[in-house]
Amino acid sequence: GEVTVFAAASMKTALDEVARGWEAQTGNLAHISYAGSGALARQITAGAPVDIFISANPGWMESVTKTGKVKAREDLLANHLVLIAHDPEAAPVTLSEGLDLKALLKGGKLAMALVDAVPAGQYGKAALEHFGLWDGIKGDVAQADNVRATLMMVALGAAPYGITYDSDAVAEPRVHVVATFPDDSHPPIRYPAARLSDSDAARSFYAALRSPEAARVFTAQGFQVLK
Amino acid sequence: MSWLSPPEWQAVVLSLKVAGLATACALPPGIGVAYLLARGRFVGHGLLNGLVHLPLILPPVVTGYLLLLGFAPNGPLGAALARIGIALAFNWKGAALAAGVMAFPLMVRAIRLAIEAVDPRLEAAASTLGASRVWVFATVTLPLIVPGIIAGAITAFAKAMGEFGATITFVSNIPGQTQTLPLAIYSQLQVPGGEGSAAKLVVISITLALGALLVSEALAKRIAARIAGRDA
Amino acid sequence: MSWLSPPEWQAVVLSLKVAGLATACALPPGIGVAYLLARGRFVGHGLLNGLVHLPLILPPVVTGYLLLLGFAPNGPLGAALARIGIALAFNWKGAALAAGVMAFPLMVRAIRLAIEAVDPRLEAAASTLGASRVWVFATVTLPLIVPGIIAGAITAFAKAMGEFGATITFVSNIPGQTQTLPLAIYSQLQVPGGEGSAAKLVVISITLALGALLVSEALAKRIAARIAGRDA
Amino acid sequence: MLEIALKHQFAGFALDLALNAPGGITALFGHSGAGKSTVVNAVSGLLRPDHGRIAVDGEVLLDTQAGIALPPHRRRIGYVFQEARLFPHLDMRANLTYGARFAPPGPGVIGFDRAVEMLGLGALLDRRPGALSGGEAARVALGRALLSKPRMLLMDEPLAALDGARKAEILPYFETLRDEVKLPILYVSHAPAEVARLASSVALLEDGHLRAFGPARDVLADPGAAGGFGGRAAGALISGRVAAQEHDGLARIETAGGAIYLEAPGMAMGTDLRLQIHGADVTLALVQPEQVSALNILRVTVLEVGAPDGPSVFVKLALGEERLLARLTTRSVAALGLRAGLECHAMIKAVSLAS
Amino acid sequence: MLEIALKHQFAGFALDLALNAPGGITALFGHSGAGKSTVVNAVSGLLRPDHGRIAVDGEVLLDTQAGIALPPHRRRIGYVFQEARLFPHLDMRANLTYGARFAPPGPGVIGFDRAVEMLGLGALLDRRPGALSGGEAARVALGRALLSKPRMLLMDEPLAALDGARKAEILPYFETLRDEVKLPILYVSHAPAEVARLASSVALLEDGHLRAFGPARDVLADPGAAGGFGGRAAGALISGRVAAQEHDGLARIETAGGAIYLEAPGMAMGTDLRLQIHGADVTLALVQPEQVSALNILRVTVLEVGAPDGPSVFVKLALGEERLLARLTTRSVAALGLRAGLECHAMIKAVSLAS
Numbered sequence A: 001g002e003v004t005v006f007a008a009a010s011m012k013t014a015l016d017e018v019a020r021g022w023e024a025q026t027g028n029l030a031h032i033s034y035a036g037s038g039a040l041a042r043q044i045t046a047g048a049p050v051d052i053f054i055s056a057n058p059g060w061m062e063s064v065t066k067t068g069k070v071k072a073r074e075d076l077l078a079n080h081l082v083l084i085a086h087d088p089e090a091a092p093v094t095l096s097e098g099l100d101l102k103a104l105l106k107g108g109k110l111a112m113a114l115v116d117a118v119p120a121g122q123y124g125k126a127a128l129e130h131f132g133l134w135d136g137i138k139g140d141v142a143q144a145d146n147v148r149a150t151l152m153m154v155a156l157g158a159a160p161y162g163i164t165y166d167s168d169a170v171a172e173p174r175v176h177v178v179a180t181f182p183d184d185s186h187p188p189i190r191y192p193a194a195r196l197s198d199s200d201a202a203r204s205f206y207a208a209l210r211s212p213e214a215a216r217v218f219t220a221q222g223f224q225v226l227k
Numbered sequence B, C: 001m002s003w004l005s006p007p008e009w010q011a012v013v014l015s016l017k018v019a020g021l022a023t024a025c026a027l028p029p030g031i032g033v034a035y036l037l038a039r040g041r042f043v044g045h046g047l048l049n050g051l052v053h054l055p056l057i058l059p060p061v062v063t064g065y066l067l068l069l070g071f072a073p074n075g076p077l078g079a080a081l082a083r084i085g086i087a088l089a090f091n092w093k094g095a096a097l098a099a100g101v102m103a104f105p106l107m108v109r110a111i112r113l114a115i116e117a118v119d120p121r122l123e124a125a126a127s128t129l130g131a132s133r134v135w136v137f138a139t140v141t142l143p144l145i146v147p148g149i150i151a152g153a154i155t156a157f158a159k160a161m162g163e164f165g166a167t168i169t170f171v172s173n174i175p176g177q178t179q180t181l182p183l184a185i186y187s188q189l190q191v192p193g194g195e196g197s198a199a200k201l202v203v204i205s206i207t208l209a210l211g212a213l214l215v216s217e218a219l220a221k222r223i224a225a226r227i228a229g230r231d232a
Numbered sequence D, E: 001m002l003e004i005a006l007k008h009q010f011a012g013f014a015l016d017l018a019l020n021a022p023g024g025i026t027a028l029f030g031h032s033g034a035g036k037s038t039v040v041n042a043v044s045g046l047l048r049p050d051h052g053r054i055a056v057d058g059e060v061l062l063d064t065q066a067g068i069a070l071p072p073h074r075r076r077i078g079y080v081f082q083e084a085r086l087f088p089h090l091d092m093r094a095n096l097t098y099g100a101r102f103a104p105p106g107p108g109v110i111g112f113d114r115a116v117e118m119l120g121l122g123a124l125l126d127r128r129p130g131a132l133s134g135g136e137a138a139r140v141a142l143g144r145a146l147l148s149k150p151r152m153l154l155m156d157e158p159l160a161a162l163d164g165a166r167k168a169e170i171l172p173y174f175e176t177l178r179d180e181v182k183l184p185i186l187y188v189s190h191a192p193a194e195v196a197r198l199a200s201s202v203a204l205l206e207d208g209h210l211r212a213f214g215p216a217r218d219v220l221a222d223p224g225a226a227g228g229f230g231g232r233a234a235g236a237l238i239s240g241r242v243a244a245q246e247h248d249g250l251a252r253i254e255t256a257g258g259a260i261y262l263e264a265p266g267m268a269m270g271t272d273l274r275l276q277i278h279g280a281d282v283t284l285a286l287v288q289p290e291q292v293s294a295l296n297i298l299r300v301t302v303l304e305v306g307a308p309d310g311p312s313v314f315v316k317l318a319l320g321e322e323r324l325l326a327r328l329t330t331r332s333v334a335a336l337g338l339r340a341g342l343e344c345h346a347m348i349k350a351v352s353l354a355s
């Protein structure tokens, strides 16, 4: 059998590996379309023939759920939000109300994902607000259209610091984590998964996402597997 | 080609198919619309002109979104087309539609400029020789604008090869079905450390489009020289 | 305008500024490159042609990425420009650069077609009247291609108004500095239920670009009629 | 039958004329800017005049009052433009045959091979317009119009770019079109000699208006209108028939006023022809001239001495039933005492009739 | 001094000629396709010939062997093209003054106002090329070249689109250019009358080669070359000087062979001029003609009877120091018994000299 999977772009590395394992084990085929969660959710709403949807954003999962096509759904993964730096010498940063982020940037920009639209940006903004740092820094935030672009800006040194998920930072050797935002500083970061068809392959893939093998892969990529 | 992984190879073939179909299908209406815009005097001229340019003006995502609204299986046009057995959403034909729509204004612009450059006195001469408007177009205007048509088609082809936003929004990014080269490049860029393989795809993309460009260029030059044959 | 929120209003003004600057700056090199491509016989002709078309062929994200590599504050060109006091990264001038680069091939195509349509016999006549190559260009070729230049400029302007991928990748999305209309629209579309406010921006975007289109169209037609003044 | 009534206004120029041409070749003659091309464009349908009516052989092509305006391609009117307007993307063969596909089946006014031969296009058939000389292009344009099987021809200075020899080759063919094919032709020309030779009717345009119109014989022999053609060109037309081709290459033409000798190579006995005798080529003598080289010495009677026009005048002569014009200086008129009713001798050189 | 040596090959056409023109107006005469425009293009610099050398007044414009090839805009050669080639984006005033800005300061061959007046362009100055008649466009093109202050002019059938009256108006100005401004002119024409009137030297081209070249007087009076011009056009050139403008509008011209009368309105006493006397306009008589309208009756001696060319021959006559050509039928030659050495009388009508 075959499955069509729509998944948030930031899951590509991990999910590709999980899917390869599943294909090897079952002899099935997985077609995975990676794009922004919003684009995928709209396509599903418009009738895309999809078996599995993994969103980086509970909000978009809600809009898909409203279509009534969702057969099963649960939160699959969680993630941490981290502050990353380009300069390998950059010292660890202690997040607190008194942090002078602006001085840290030395005139550069703080890279984030779109703070009103893309989940990573929304979480990041919430976290900075939590520490009362947002208002002081918002003019110096460069917002990219997704987390990967944020990561790239820091990796290239176009921005000295950036806020991404832990899973992104893990994979990019040109950046390193200088601080991890505490979980209570922002709404919980959740990757909900949904099954939209009842085919055997869809059931099988959906189950494989929760398998120990998958958990190993996700963990290795910096995600936290939710039990 | 051993240095291309099967999915990469798939993306290359798919891109050529998509851009080729998009260009081929856009050409006849492109010529027609260009002619209307260049020579037509009618109410709604400005409207048509605006409509044609829309995909240029709008962010590609919006165009893709509008296509999705219209042509998705449960969109109004999509449902109608489904009834006659044509499915566009989430397959390569849909990708071609997106690429074609995005490339259309470029094609029309080029052809229209070529038509406007045709000396109307030649068309007048043809009409006195008995050619009706349609014949004048087919036997005089059309041959004279072949270089413009080639230019328009190749610009459209290049654009179609590079189209990203509307495509991913409309037909998603399904390997082997809708994952064209730009989408594959995008996907690679989503993977930390994927720049290397993205770069490979970029090189392929450039090579293909430039190859097409140079071939068409040479062709157009040859035809133009044949047409002009003008002395100093 | 009370029905536009201040940030929306900002995005409108910024878009016009960005597209205007992009078009204005691209025009002189656009004319130059178009002339070289239309009339020049030199080695590297094909290369130049390919280079000009690159932004059309590549996914916009890649173009943005390459711009970022080159023009970021620590990129080679960015550093050089910074030394003479020009900063492009993360400000509206950078957005204009991105939009200009993306629109450049469209502009060059249009102008090149116009140049190729100029009757070389008129240029020859001018040269016998004492005009050097530069003067021939300035006094004969250039005036004759004004409609083509307008067409190229407006196509470029429209494209610049709609440019998204390269812009957000190169200068990111900073409200009031780099958040042009397409970026604002994209942001709205990423939020569940944001379609409504996106639609408003889409309408504004269309209105502005079509307005420019129609004005330029009328202008070009007028000039072309003055130039042609041809009888039947 | 060609009926033309036109009113049209350009900025700074107004055309207003009406004429009924009886068929044959109607010459439009007039200064640069007089409106000749404008008339021709209106007949072809390329120009929609403000007001007017145009009919060919009774078929109405245009009637602005009745709201009729046939499009150019339905008029079947061959048009040889002032500039060649060849199709640059077609070789000469394709240019020549362009109109044939739209024409009704059946033989046209001329076949392809004959046209190629007549216009000397054999070596050019595979060329493109860019590689032609000016005269070559003009000849192809002429052939293209003829091969579209028109029921009428418009020619806007078709021979202006041609050399004398080529003109001399083509002119007889126009006469064939006029006399045998009976193709009506509206012929714009600046060359009085062409007009004189070809035209059945002549319309003399001046600033958008008809200054004179009528049978060529009358208009050309009208001392009043003659000035419009330039002094040298005016002269009477007389009809004749080839009575003999003599051994030394001269033809004897019988006219109503007696025999006239001239060079007419290749003209068969019995052929009807028209001679224009330029006023400037006629010398008058009161006594029969002896031992002169002029072969044609005709007895004529002075009918009228025209009004002086500079130092010269036209003198109208009767040659039997025919009329002749002689252009003389006022000095000679006075010296010879020329006046109406006087009999005298007109000397005309055979070679001056040859061109 | 204009030196031209050219070799150039087109597919199916080879040009190969060399000539040294002494200044004045050099006419290029020849059939359509003979290579006239090709020569002119090479002189202008628009065509780079395969091999050749071109020099004007000693300045080398082209020398393919030495690797010299001045670009067209540095040659300062005014070019009146076979088609008008007006700039469509400029009105007529701007077209006319286009070349002035590139020209060296100082007065040119003609001033703006004078050119406008001469060419009758007053009413057209604010028009655009699309709104001109064919002849109007040709006149503007001529003015444009003159106003670029050229040191030499190339004219490719500049008068072909003009009517007789306009031609007659412009021709004297070319004579002024030739005689007073001493502007060298290379003049392509199909009209023998123009060539005869204007040319100092005549080059007769045939199929890319020179068939005849030399002073106009010699080439035009050469019965051998005359056929190249069409029979009617050939004729001798004789020089004279206006000796009197008489009361009845005729001018008396003193020539080496005696007085000749003709219409020469507006020519001042003492003006030198050149007359072409067409062979076809000369009638010979063995006895002094009496009571004839021909005003000019000159005593001549037969020098040579040419070879018959069809039914007619050229007869070369001595008129004092000057030479005349008469074109007669062989029949008349026989009837009059013309032979070298015979004295006779040449009758030439004043009006036939007028055009």
Ligand SMILES: Nc1ncnc2c1ncn2[C@@H]1O[C@H](COP(=O)(O)OP(=O)(O)OP(=O)(O)O)[C@@H](O)[C@H]1O
Binding pocket: B230, B231, D130, D131, D132, D133, D134, D135, D136, D161, E010, E011, E013, E030, E031, E032, E033, E034, E035, E036, E037, E038, E039, E082
């Ligand atoms: N660019 C070209 N390529 C090939 N052949 C050419 C080209 N230009 C001219 N020819 C040929 O060269 C010959 C001479 O042409 P040219 O234009 O010099 O003739 P011309 O004497 O000016 O004739 P016309 O009086 O008809 O203008 C012609 O046979 C013409 O077909």
Ligand SMILES: Nc1ncnc2c1ncn2[C@@H]1O[C@H](COP(=O)(O)OP(=O)(O)OP(=O)(O)O)[C@@H](O)[C@H]1O
Binding pocket: C230, C231, D010, D011, D013, D030, D031, D032, D033, D034, D035, D036, D037, D038, D039, D082, E130, E131, E132, E133, E134, E135, E136, E161
């Ligand atoms: N499209 C136009 N707009 C304005 N005026 C025009 C237009 N076409 C022609 N004219 C004017 O109308 C007049 C008649 O032009 P037309 O072309 O009929 O002259 P023509 O008799 O053919 O002259 P030629 O012998 O020089 O070709 C001219 O004064 C010309 O300037």
Ligand code: MOO
Binding pocket: A008, A009, A010, A011, A035, A036, A037, A038, A056, A113, A118, A119, A120, A145, A146, A147, A148
């Ligand atoms: O995976 Mo996202 O939607 O780019 O944060």
Ligand SMILES: [Mg+2]
Binding pocket: D036, D037, D038, D082, D156, E133, E134, E135
């Ligand atoms: Mg005309």
Ligand SMILES: [Mg+2]
Binding pocket: D133, D134, D135, E036, E037, E038, E082, E156
């Ligand atoms: Mg020529």
